[in-house]
Amino acid sequence: MMNDVLGLILGGGKGNRLYPLTQKRSKPAVPLAGKYRLIDIPISNCLNAGIQKIAILTQFNSVSLHRHISNTYRRDIFTPGWIEILAAEQTPRSSAWYQGTADAVRQQLVEIRNARTKYVLILAGDHLYQMDYQKFVQFHVDTNADITLAVQPVNAAVAPELGILKRNPDGEIVHFKEKPKTEELSGLESLPGTPNPFMASMGIYVFTTELLLDLLNSPGDDFGKDLIPASLGIRRVMGYVFEGYWADIGTIRRFYEVNLELASPSRPFDFNNPAQPIYTHPRFLPPCEVYGSTLDQVLLTDGCCISNATITNSVIGLRSIIRPKAVVKDSIIMGADYYESREEREKNAQLGRPDIGIGEESIIESALVDKNARIGKKVQINYLPNRPDSDGDCWVVRDGLVIIPKGAIIPDNTVI
Template structure:
């Protein structure tokens, strides 16, 4: 299975998602869940699906992502034909950067041609979900399809960043629509793409030639490339979360399209029964973890009060010194000082919360130092003068606010 499928993961731009979180990194490198990057979910899917020839196409502010791939994902054995390789624009044919997702594939045609794979699996590196791609490949082969697109039902009336899907009576894609209200199908179900596309290799190479002749726009893979093909080819729809496959069918998928979506997806991990199961023993999410000491709580040096945390995730190296953390997610090496309170918040690596500070409904960027007695998330009018505040009142504290 591994030798038959070459994977190209698109991590080339900032994305349309939470811009304030992609000032210093591409969307695929955005931290998630206290210890992960969003691309870890896609890579873990590749790993567990037995598909281990992976090219990660990078471009926009890629240093953080490339460092993460080097430190956390140098686990495949090249002697067995396995690899995860970061691939910035090679400029073999021109001096141009990747102009869009399909152009990113086209510019690496020579790598596709010389690989013995028969299928090319193209994935979005910025979505959070678990999926057995081996079952997708199997369905593609069984149907002898030229193109297969993974789809999922959604209860939302709008498709966000993904295209709406209309199926014919045989389960093939009749049409794809832009990010506007998605029509219900005959069963009252709304369907969307999810950034997972499987191409027959020979067919994809032929499409490269068509793009060279200017027959395709190139800003969205589903709408600019796949949608026109529905008039020429039978495009197979693969339903996400089927009974076949080795992943518990939680059917969770999130593209972190806004600050509020990002915040909600993290907070949902704190539910007694979270919508995505990170604890399935045979489908762990691999990532890079620094060699930090265990997280701990200690009494405050001045007050003597015990550090406490309630229904929260604490990563390694975090110390709560007489402060309190409630319903929050703390990434590695966070410090919560004496008398500080953190509620309903997400703190990235290295954040320090000063004595007596109080954070509520916040996302705090890496290495930010919150001054003592600072109040954030309590007066949104004041917060908007200093920080980014989302539509639903989530305050994002960026780097460089203080000093």
């Protein structure tokens, strides 16, 4: 049955709430857990479920995403199916950018028809979870559904950020409200009296292809705001309850929290699952080198060099260089895209620029340091409660966290 499913991953949004991590890349290309990218999650779930036809819709800051996909997911001539990129483009039918989730799919109807599958599985490119899509699609078939949404119980604190729905005893969705205000939540409880009384859409849908093509002839640019609510009572719209771990990584704060959860011994999501591996670009990096250092609750990835440093509750990304007497606490260090040569370091020294990595005696606390950043000696990035959003010359504060953008230079002795 999964050979008859097209996996369609939406990866074209601006990701404004993840700025500045999305300043030079699209949201699905943002690094995750030190060595992966967000797009690896839905692609891996598709491959593990036996879906052979996978398309990624891209639009904004998409170069690094395209590069990652082309370098990572190569199919040979003996493998059925394909993994392809469907970029926003001007055509005789449309000259506009994607205007929303439904409009993005609408603009690729020709490719969807050409896939010649009976079902279309629509996925988000910025979530962390492991789902057996085969069970999801089988539920869609067994319940004779026109549309099936993956749903999950959530609490009142996060409900206003999501699409909240209500199911009848048969599992059919009878009410749907996209991002309701707190005062609008009354009456939407699906599980009253429980810690998670509301049922939220995960932004994951299964459509019968013919119905999807017909539905997209209707007005509306977004599935959650327009097409799904308009289908209630007219189509059979079912809710498939997913009880595993799921994180919508839509904000800087949530990105930070999810990554640090992955460094915890009691992490809710485990990448070490041989039955359902998460794939990413194979880089063939050298082993990590750690000398005279103290590391506690650290997610340490490939190719790092750490000398006489202290690191706690942090994620240390690929090719990270952390120099003597540095302290890293409650932080995400994304590492680097390359190693600097001796000639490059000598040239940087002449220009007064620090090397890529964390300099000697620097203290990094509650921060996100993006790739290729240069943190000088004796730099202090301090945790300040209730720190307001602000923009410095080479740093940004969002959601109370200091973010050092990709390629930024922080001179020696800087205090943030």
